[in-house]
Amino acid sequence: MPQNGPEEVQVPVGPQHPALKEPESFLLSLRGEKITAVNIKLGYNHRGIEKAAENRTYVQDQYLIERICGICSHSHSMCFVQAVEEIAGIEIPARAKYIRTLIAELERVHSHLLWLGVAGHEVGFDTLLMYTWRDREAVMDLFAKLTGNRVNYGMNTMGGVRRDVTPEDLAEIKKVVDVLEERTKYYIEVATEESTLINRLSNVGKLSYEDCINLGAVGPTARASGVDRDTRRDDPYAAYGELEFNVITDKHADVYGRTLVRVQELMESYKMLRQIVDKMPDGPVVVKVPKKVPAGEALSRYEAPRGEDVHFVKGNGTDKPERVRVRAPTLANLQAVSKMLEDNYLADMPIVIAAIDPCFSCTDRMIKLCDTVKLEDRVLTWDEVRVNGIEWYRKNKGLNLAELNASLAGKMGKAWKQ
Amino acid sequence: MSSIKQKILTWARIKSPWVIHFNTGACNACDIEIIAALTPRYDLERFGVVLKGTPKHADIILCSGPITRQIEDRLKNIYEQMPAPKFVVAVGTCACSGGVFQGCYSVKSGIDKAIPVAAYIPGCPASPKALIDGVVKLLSSLDDSGDNKAQKELNPVILGEHRE
Amino acid sequence: MNSQDIKSKLEAKFGVFKDKITTPRANRVFADLALGEDFEPILKYIVTDLGFDNLLLITGLDERETFGVIYHIVNKDNIVLNLKTHVTRENPVVKSIIDTFRNSELYERELIDLFGMKVDGLPEGRRYPLPDDWPAGQYPLRKDWSHLPGEEPEQSNNEVPVKKDEEGK
Numbered sequence: 201m202p203q204n205g206p207e208e209v210q211v212p213v214g215p216q217h218p219a220l221k222e223p224e225s226f227l228l229s230l231r232g233e234k235i236t237a238v239n240i241k242l243g244y245n246h247r248g249i250e251k252a253a254e255n256r257t258y259v260q261d262q263y264l265i266e267r268i269c270g271i272c273s274h275s276h277s278m279c280f281v282q283a284v285e286e287i288a289g290i291e292i293p294a295r296a297k298y299i300r301t302l303i304a305e306l307e308r309v310h311s312h313l314l315w316l317g318v319a320g321h322e323v324g325f326d327t328l329l330m331y332t333w334r335d336r337e338a339v340m341d342l343f344a345k346l347t348g349n350r351v352n353y354g355m356n357t358m359g360g361v362r363r364d365v366t367p368e369d370l371a372e373i374k375k376v377v378d379v380l381e382e383r384t385k386y387y388i389e390v391a392t393e394e395s396t397l398i399n400r401l402s403n404v405g406k407l408s409y410e411d412c413i414n415l416g417a418v419g420p421t422a423r424a425s426g427v428d429r430d431t432r433r434d435d436p437y438a439a440y441g442e443l444e445f446n447v448i449t450d451k452h453a454d455v456y457g458r459t460l461v462r463v464q465e466l467m468e469s470y471k472m473l474r475q476i477v478d479k480m481p482d483g484p485v486v487v488k489v490p491k492k493v494p495a496g497e498a499l500s501r502y503e504a505p506r507g508e509d510v511h512f513v514k515g516n517g518t519d520k521p522e523r524v525r526v527r528a529p530t531l532a533n534l535q536a537v538s539k540m541l542e543d544n545y546l547a548d549m550p551i552v553i554a555a556i557d558p559c560f561s562c563t564d565r566m567i568k569l570c571d572t573v574k575l576e577d578r579v580l581t582w583d584e585v586r587v588n589g590i591e592w593y594r595k596n597k598g599l600n601l602a603e604l605n606a607s608l609a610g611k612m613g614k615a616w617k618q
Numbered sequence: 619m620s621s622i623k624q625k626i627l628t629w630a631r632i633k634s635p636w637v638i639h640f641n642t643g644a645c646n647a648c649d650i651e652i653i654a655a656l657t658p659r660y661d662l663e664r665f666g667v668v669l670k671g672t673p674k675h676a677d678i679i680l681c682s683g684p685i686t687r688q689i690e691d692r693l694k695n696i697y698e699q700m701p702a703p704k705f706v707v708a709v710g711t712c713a714c715s716g717g718v719f720q721g722c723y724s725v726k727s728g729i730d731k732a733i734p735v736a737a738y739i740p741g742c743p744a745s746p747k748a749l750i751d752g753v754v755k756l757l758s759s760l761d762d763s764g765d766n767k768a769q770k771e772l773n774p775v776i777l778g779e780h781r782e
Numbered sequence: 783m784n785s786q787d788i789k790s791k792l793e794a795k796f797g798v799f800k801d802k803i804t805t806p807r808a809n810r811v812f813a814d815l816a817l818g819e820d821f822e823p824i825l826k827y828i829v830t831d832l833g834f835d836n837l838l839l840i841t842g843l844d845e846r847e848t849f850g851v852i853y854h855i856v857n858k859d860n861i862v863l864n865l866k867t868h869v870t871r872e873n874p875v876v877k878s879i880i881d882t883f884r885n886s887e888l889y890e891r892e893l894i895d896l897f898g899m900k901v902d903g904l905p906e907g908r909r910y911p912l913p914d915d916w917p918a919g920q921y922p923l924r925k926d927w928s929h930l931p932g933e934e935p936e937q938s939n940n941e942v943p944v945k946k947d948e949e950g951k
Contacts, residue, residue, distance in 0.1 A: 248725065263718060270649070414884045414885070497864070499810060522843075
């Protein structure tokens with residue numbers, strides 16, 4: 201536990217919402233407005249999934265594992281099913297690989313757009329939330345059409361995928377990608393040209409290259425510090441070995457860098473989606489798989505929107521796994537959050553945490569301010585800290601992001617008539 | 619409280635309920651659908667629903683997720699901070715019954731194991747349309763029963779499985 | 783370097799690995815270190831000489847008579863080494879690798895909370911992932927554990943619950 205100096209105040213924050221597997225609780229030590237130490241308590245969202253997985257069949261586990269996280273449910277499902285197929289020695293049809301990759305990249309698109317909106321909300325740029333989430337709906341509609349559900353798609357099964365896609369579906373995907381690509385260009389413009397936003401996000405939540413490596417950070421969070429790692433390229437799976445794409449890295453090493461990486465990854469995803477549609481091979485979408493999986497072990501790695509997801513599965517010859525071990529990307533990144541928050545202002549906390557993209561939703565988080573000097577207990581909500589942060593930046597740094605709302609609305613109004 | 623004052627309060631609540639959202643261990647799917655319900659496509663705000671950050675001003679609490687052991691006290695605490703009359707909406711199958719996490723050692727099953735639930739909205743996740751339908755049904759069921767006592771007798775609204 | 787190279791080098795350097803290493807697919811090496819064998823020199827070797835610099839995960843296993851601990855580490859050529867070690871059930875102690883890999887902390891805490899293992903050299907810190915009021919001596923991921931005392935498992939989704947009053951009790 202951080203020690204209190206005479207002028208230090210401890211601020212417990214949390215439990216957060218969703219995010220991560222575990223909405224966590226932070227205990228911040230503040231000197232004035234600056235964060236001097238962070239202590240993180242995790243586990244509020246611990247559900248006992250690994251244990252439950254041992255008592256369910258592989259098919260039932262498919263359903264369970266998808267629900268580790270609703271935003272990247274396909275990621276977890278993929279990581280798991282790939283491990284099981286490896287143990288069982290199953291080779292799935294080419295068309296199934298492509299369909300899986302299709303859903304994977306669509307998931308990345310919806311997730312990054314979601315993130316953009318949430319990040320905008322955290323700094324007072326609410327129009328960005330409205331526009332990006334409205335764009336996201338185009339992807340949700342595609343999911344509903346292709347898989348039957350907006351979220352938690354249930355597309356994967358042992359041996360392939362559960363549904364095929366029609367030529368009409370593929371044409372529709374291309375149309376949606378064209379539209380989203382145009383709109384994303386506006387978001388990139390905003391991210392690279394609006395000095396208010398740039399100033400707000402720069403030098404906040406800094407994490408050096410070395411710290412990323414030592415603390416095991418993954419995904420866009422790490423790539424924004426120059427760490428050139430992306431499992432899709434480094435350890436290809438599904439159809440990625442046959443697609444051309446760039447791994448986006450950046451040198452800013454701060455929240456601004458994490459923003460740039462994500463918007464540019466959106467553009468890469470659009471490129472990949474077109475390639476997938478054009479190259480979609482013919483053939484079956486599934487092969488039959490026995491219910492019992494032989495004894496064996498597999499370690500599966502998958503690049504989820506948030507970073508690398510890792511599953512380890514051990515089969516014992518029955519229809520239930522011996523062991524299922526999951527490490528979601530946010531858990532890896534959480535270990536770097538304390539470092540990121542050091543020497544930042546309390547006003548920065550919402551956006552720094554949001555920048556690791558912890559499956560957050562902007563709702564009730566309770567913050568308790570323990571003023572050890574005055575011995576008072578003030579209770580603040582996250583929303584009050586968020587608003588306080590926005591006000592603080594307006595007053596102390598002259599950064600008013602509300603002005604950007606009008607500017608973005610103007611740009612988008614031209615492109616968006618629906 | 620006089621019945622006229624009660625009727626005015628009820629009217630105010632129906633016309634513009636203040637809502638808070640609390641995740642009690644969910645996978646986030648329901649959470650993002652709740653937020654999606656507030657964005658322009660579904661626009662819950664046109665019903666006067668306002669998302670608030672604090673329980674002290676809220677009429678309705680939207681709960682997503684099954685209750686994990688660690689979050690239970692927090693949930694009860696937040697519920698107690700809400701002024702009466704207050705209504706709990708269980709959003710998603712996990713909040714209704716524990717869902718896919720039933721039987722997990724760290725999960726205590728549905729929200730109603732900890733606090734009384736006024737409306738159940740199943741779905742995995744509950745879609746924004748189902749959410750709006752559920753909230754509107756809950757508000758309509760409040761029409762004539764502004765009395766505090768009625769809350770205990772309130773038959774919970776259970777929404778049929780809603781598929782788009 | 784590919785996985786075959788890693789296998790050869792490990793077998794050459796450490797006799798204990800004879801017939802204990804498999805490479806079921808590209809980029810994967812599975813090595814099994816027998817109970818009682820010294821883990822530290824191996825860890826040092828793979829980090830310094832074979833470029834294994836990225837700890838992905840640590841997995842605990844209940845093997846009935848023993849506990850297994852698997853270290854999943856990646857090297858600069860993206861080969862994943864899954865190095866399995868064993869400890870006895872009576873004395874399930876492992877040494878922390880936090881000095882080599884700072885991000886091992888949470889994974890090692892899971893071994894303590896969920897398996898009841900001990901990790902030497904782990905600095906003071908909050909437990910993870912179980913809540914503070916979790917009863918002592920209850921280790922959920924052990925094979926002989928199914929629920930907390932006094933808490934019967936809930937009925938599964940496949941069964942229809944029968945209400946007590948309907949039975950007339």
